[in-house]
Amino acid sequence: MSEPLSVPRAARHVSGQWKSLANVHGTGQRFHATLAEDLPPAAHRWIVRAVVENTPLARAVRLEMRGQIRLGDWRHFTATQLIAPGEGFIWAATAKVAGLPIMGYDRFTSGSGEMRWRLGGLIPVMSARGRDVTNSAAGRLAGESILVPTAFPLARWTGDGNDVSATWTVAGREETVHLNIADDGALRGVRMQRWGNPEGRGFGRYQFTVAVESERTFAGITIPARLRAGWDTGGASTGEFFRAEITDADFR
Structure with a gap:
């Protein structure tokens, strides 16, 4: 069993929720290709390539990452994230603006979403909760579930050719x-x-895209290692606001 996860400083305001999410673990069942045989062909190709035979079916992951996020200009950040598909996520990060650290988190836990960011950990920069934040965070959780490919049985899969769809149930939402x-x-x-x-x-539903630039294998599970993400609104701007490199993954 994985070791207990310490709470990052940026997420101490929600330490109880962090610890609760950190307790999500797989059952110990191991992956065999036959478990994916009923998936659409493209999804089957992805899963049998991403998960080495006999690898434990993790239900969650702790990620370490670094990259750039657009906050006016592009800013460097480091982050630790917990993701449990169908359950929740907490992304705890620190970025610098004018040489000063902004730290905080985005989360979806216990059926609700929140963003909370502070300058130096003390001075409020941004806080947001409510239905719109929750709906956006639920979509983020579904999209980032690709980072735990062993959780594939929790989704409903459809599609053919090289494109497949995974429908996740997140706090009653699809x-x-x-x-x-x-x-x-x-x-x-x-x-x-x-x-x-x-x-x-x-507020509404807009196209959101993630481009995978490279992959990396951690403990028998291959996930995106370098990625770019953003909104596609059809305007002049590309909408890209996030570039990240995943440097470590602890599957649980």
């Missing part, structure tokens, strides 16, 4: 994520209609 899979089973990208208000537009 969120559908579309995956583009190469002929060799590599995950090339993800898209979905996610709730949000990109570029200050009214």
